[in-house]
Amino acid sequence: MGWLWWIGGALALGILEMLSLDLVLAMFAGGAIAGAIAYLFGASVPVQFVVAALTSVLLLFTLRPWLLRHLRDRMPLVETNAAALVGREAVVVSTVTGEGGRVKLAGEVWSARVDAAQTIPPGTEVLVTRIDGATAVIAPVQGL
Template identity: 70%
Template sequence: MEWLWWVGSALVLGILEMLSLELVFIMAAGGALAGGVASAAGAPLWVQIVVAAVVSVLLLVTLRPWLLRHLRRRTPLVETNASALVGRPAVVIATVTGETGRVKLAGEVWSARTSDGDALTPGTEVTVTRIDGATAVVVPTPRP
């Protein structure tokens, strides 16, 4: 009945994987199942532990990278938080210089600055090139 502990551990690790979605706990769950198989076969505890550890590591270094590669190929990366603001348009609401200024970005007022030190007057349309802390670094939007 020792194998039931291994199966229970695999279930707990599977639940943790559902919460993290990093494909790490599921590899450890596979190792736990392998430890359960060793237990059911009558192996001593130290062999069960070694089998679980070896299988977990093998799954981590072989199966996980392959799964991540295929998962990323099927699911596009969606930028979130500050990263999602890079490339978005904004409007200058208080003169922006190389040190200070304010822009309206995604419906919010952000502190802003230019990377080249040029001054931008209120009403100028700009594009965010990067987010530096809580400051948007902007450039004038080129006119077509």
């Protein structure tokens, strides 16, 4: 009956992997399956845990990077949320300096600042170079 605990653990880890989608828990599930195989070969409980742990680590450092590389080759990474705003154009709503200001970005008004010691007047088109917390760091479009 001990092998059922290992298989149950592998199934639970597989279900949790479907929620996280980062291929770490899948490697642990593979380790649990290896623990079940060790049980079927008559290994003691400490040996089963060692086999499961070593298999998990081996899968994490060999199979997971290969799988991630091939997944990213098939599907490009799509930026979402604030990261998707980098590189987009915005319009200055209130004067932006190194200390702050406001821009209209993707239909919303964001706090903004510039890295350089310059002042950007309202109505100027700017480009978002990065997002720093809840602040868009911008540069003038013609300045790039």
